[in-house]
Amino acid sequence: MEIAWHKIIGHTRAIARLRTLLREGRLPHALLFSGPEGVGKLRVARALAASLLCLGEGELPCGRCASCRALRAEDGAHPDFLELHPEGKAVQTIRIDAIRQMQTTAARRPTLSRRRVVIIDDAQCMNEAAENGLLKTLEEPSGAVTFILVTSAKTALLDTIISRCMTVGFGMLPEAQLAAALEARGISAQDAARLASLSDGSFSRALALEADDGLMLRDDALAFLRERACFTPARVFERGAAMGEWPRERLSEWFLCFHTLLRDLLVLYGNGASPLLYHKDLRQALAALLSEYSEQRVFALVALTEEAQHRLLSNVNTRLLVEGFFLRCMEQ
Ligand SMILES: [Zn+2]
CATH class of the missing domain: 1.20.272 (Zinc Finger, Delta Prime; domain 3)
Known part of the structure; x- marks a missing residue:
């Protein structure tokens, strides 16, 4: 998977804040990335995860260490990294079983990096049991795990979950930035401008429209x-x-x-x-x-x-x- 910060479009303020906290060792153990769909929240979460897991020095992630290599590999398999997504065809849900399984893994000592990172994408898809299960883990943080919840519907989450996470807000991507990113993918300037104006500041929506x-x-x-x-x-x-x-x-x-x-x-x-x-x-x-x-x-x-x-x-x-x-x- 893609882990480099510079490959992310926009969100410069959110990224600067996260990297400062990271550098100063003040990053909380639970973060909530909240913002519109398709603007790159998951990409930022992955870059942050890679930085937390990186074994290198200086600007993180280094992109070269064993941890970075594992994450950059096609399957993105890293023993200390876990990404949960909703499952199901008609209704997308993150169930308690998935949370329990994650908790078992997260409780173990990290094997490659110095800590573990768990990303829960579309966290609003957790059902109530799953949310309550997760809450227990968030209430009793273990030093070696960082949770990053990603959501486009923050209000659907339990207040108790929200209050235990540091919320990082993501806005829509400015049209010019979106158009430039589309052009960088080989789309003509004219089409890029039209797609950007139609996609509500969402890069994935622009790509979907193009496709x-x-x-x-x-x-x-x-x-x-x-x-x-x-x-x-x-x-x-x-x-x-x-x-x-x-x-x-x-x-x-x-x-x-x-x-x-x-x-x-x-x-x-x-x-x-x-x-x-x-x-x-x-x-x-x-x-x-x-x-x-x-x-x-x-x-x-x-x-x-x-x-x-x-x-x-x-x-x-x-x-x-x-x-x-x-x-x-x-x-x-
Ligand atoms: Zn590294």
Whole structure:
């Protein structure tokens, strides 16, 4: 796994604070990394873990010692490092068994490094039993273990857990930083800027959008806004047949794009809560649509979109859902 600090995008203040505490030996035994999804909290947790486990000197992690090598290996297997993730398909949970197993390992003396580090990713997925189990360990800290809980939903955790950890807050990544990081991955400057503006400051969301042709979906949603007035039932069924074949996630992404385009139309009407456009690069294209889209019509379409998004969560036939959605949009 990746352990180098310099490979992390953004979060300079949080990282500086952690590294200072580390250098001064004041890092508490339990930390809670809290912030939006996909901004790199786990990456920071891993770099910190590697620094705590490193056997080298100077700037940690050194990247060369036996501990660093073990962590950097493909499987990331290190005898004193443990990373827990939620399990399960429908509902993702971290169960008490996983916590107990972790506790057994964590209670042993470290074998390679001077301490053990346990990362609990998506800590909000712990069920109550698991949380109470973990609480016992946090209440009776052993000197040789550091816990790093990572969460995008801090309020879902027990207050007693939160109060035993030092919280480190993570914000969204600034758009420019995100765009630069995307460009560094070989994405064109234009696409990088568009992806960055669409991904709510989340690097993983930007990558997912790129992988899922998120820009293509957005263009497609915009095309529908433009064509809606001259849509025919034949066109509806053609679209329904095509989009009915899409995986639900992709369909959900399309509705999300459509929703944000509508939201931007409302912003242009001066109705949005935020004066900022979600699709800044489409300002002109959206402004050109205002003559066709009255506020009332946009509100009606927003309601239809939200209903479709909601129904998509159930076991609905997606082709029928899409067809019904387009037909009702035409009526507006
Ligand atoms: Zn090292």
